[in-house]
Amino acid sequence: MAAGTSCDFAFSAMAKRSDRNPAAWRRPFLSWLDGVEAGWAVPLLLACFVAVWTIYLVIAYCGAGLHPDVLETWTFGRHFAWGYAKHPPLMGWVAGAWTTVFPSADWSLHLMAMTNAALALWFVDLISRRFVTGDKRAIVLLLLMLTPVYQFHAQRFNANSVQLATWPLATYCFLRSFETPTMRWAAAAGVTAAIALLGKYYSVFLVASFALAALLHPQRRAYFTSAAPWISAVAGLAALGMHLDWLVASDAAPIHHALMHAQSDLSTSLQDSLSFVMGLAAAMAVPAVTWVMTAGTRITRFAKDFAALNDGLRLLFYVAIGTVGLPVATSLIIGTDLPSLWALQGLFLFAVLVVCGASYRIERFYTVNMAVVVAAIAIVTLTIAAPLHALYRNSFGYEEGRTFYRQVALETTRQWRELTGGPLEHVGGTESLAFATAFYSADHPLYGLPALPSQPDANTSPGAFTDHGWVSLCFREQADCIDAAEAMAVASGNYVRREFTVQSRLFGLAGLPRTVIAFLVSPAIGSGGGSRRSP
Structure with missing residues (x-):
């Protein structure tokens, strides 16, 4: 313990010296952090993110075709419909709209996938800026970029990855509606929740988490006695109207497809639920370790900071718990499969809660280091891992061919x-x-x-x-x-x-x-x- 404390003090002293007199190579990063509140730093970060990871995908898969899920999405998008045989329609709509502007080529659909990931991060930042300013907004995004979610999961543009953008957008609108129950935000909350459901029916757990969070929140009486939840419900049903009509006409084909996953016994469901939670924890392992190293001994304030969460963050906490707990409970009750990749789009909630709920300032020394790590991983992956991956797959192939x-x-x-x-x-x-x-x-x-x-x-x-x-x-x-x-x-x-x-x-x-x-x-x-x- 003493060694750990002394190490933390050493890093703290180093951080203070660096903030007082930063090295020359740190100054461009500091200028970038100054631009967060000026409005240009986050767009620049996301543009670099899209460019680097799109180029990575082009190189890594230059000897291979697109993933079958992406090809399926493109196939759906060739004609507009209010639903498709296996999935609700949003992913097909996105692909169809994209390929009316961009060509149907590998690089184009790689760019579509990374643009979707960047849009997801932009919506996360909309939530973060409700609670923090400046460096902490950047930290939330950097921590999420240390997960495999917004690069490797996002590249396989399908019904799962389309939720990367819909979940934070719907969460942001619900948060605004709960804070300010006006007709505009209530309608926006309902419509964006419907859009999430049009991406994948799994999003019913997000919508149910909204309801659960509203019920558990201390301000529930004010919210439920306002018109907001009812406006949201009507707006959401209206947005889903044509899809629901299509569902009836098609004998609920996507629901039958989804129910194929509901064939597990209790033992299998228990194993799946454990794997589900452990998979989500593994996806957040690198950002969690990064945050612990950044917080140092201040991590001991976690319980006190949690108890002092403001109303907005407490609402997000209940939503976050619901997005994990409700799928597990459902799996145990009705015996469904539960891969952790179905829930990766909800991990942003935990990053927002931890960073925005911290009562202490993060020295720029740590924020710059975090940015350097994110950039270094991207560069190494782009210049070394991508060509090696292409060469390996050319020799050993993929199961799907x-x-x-x-x-x-x-x-x-x-x-x-x-x-x-x-x-x-x-x-x-x-x-x-x-x-x-x-x-x-x-x-x-x-x-x-x-x-x-x-x-x-x-x-x-x-x-x-x-x-x-x-x-x-x-x-x-x-x-x-x-x-x-x-x-x-x-x-x-x-x-x-x-x-x-x-x-x-x-x-x-x-x-x-x-x-x-x-x-x-x-x-x-x-x-x-x-x-x-x-x-």
Whole structure:
């Protein structure tokens, strides 16, 4: 204890000397911190964040295609709908809007993912500035940048990562509505909560946490006797209206998909809940250690600072507890899966609470050090980890086959045009290859087979499904996919089975090979229900 105390005193003395007479290399960082309240420092930080991590993604995945989740999101975004088969519509809307402005290219969707992460951090800063100014606002963002959430989790733009931005925005509007129960903020709270639900139904836990926080807060009577909660409810339901109508019309397809995760027994749910909490703790481990080193012996004030939280921070504390406790309780009661990545978008609440709830000033010595660590990690990751990752994946590949996506799409399109003389309109098979072909093929075929029953039977007449040509793709080792694709092809009556091998390449370096089985079905292949197979 004495050694730890003396070490802390040494750092404190060093911090004071540095603040009085900073080294020359620290001065640009100090100027940047001076710009936080001037209004330019946070936008500059977020712009650098987007630039660095977008370039990282471009380099790290230059020999591979986009993640299947991102390709699925792009596929949803090709047409506007009030919902999609597996998810509510927000992620598709974002991708669709983005690709009306930017091209459908890898770098573009990487940029979209990082822009979403930066927007999330901007909304977090909106919350922080309600309680602190200057350096502490920067510290909240720097601590969050030390998690893997806003870089590696965010890059896989899907129903989970779209919540990175919707949760802090909805939380900010709820906070403002609770503090100032005007019609404007009440309506904003309801609409932004609805937007979060349109991102993923998991956001029901955020909305429930708002209700729980309002009930537990000492000012609950004033809030619930005002019109604010009722305006929020009406505004939220109005914003969800068209999606709810679509849900009824589609027999609640996304809910059925979500319920596939509700098949666990109590023992499994207990294990999942423990892993859930431990996963969230692990994601916050580096910023937690960083904060403890920054606070030093002042960390002993934590209990006193917690007891003295102002009304706004106390509300956020109840929300934070709800976003962790309610999913765990639900999992234990109804037996659902509970991966921690479903809740990563709520970790910002704990960073805000710890930093904004601290009663003491943080010396700039520590804030600059934190900024340097964040910058150093980004630079090392960009210059060393990214190219090494690309080289490794070129040699060892991915289970989903990302290093072959472009080659498969190009070869499939070539064979289809050679066979039919026309563009490829539909593609199916294993999801990853089908999504990839839809994205990387110059024909951009629609994902999914046209008007095919999920299980053709003996009553299916040959040639019944050949009004539209289609291709079904499987990797050779995917026996179930091949069996299903062949059954569909046989039901069509006109098909060609092809087998080809593709090989990953990175800057001319040959990588892993993999074989693809393709079933090409077209009315132009034959007549009278015949079929043929290529050698």
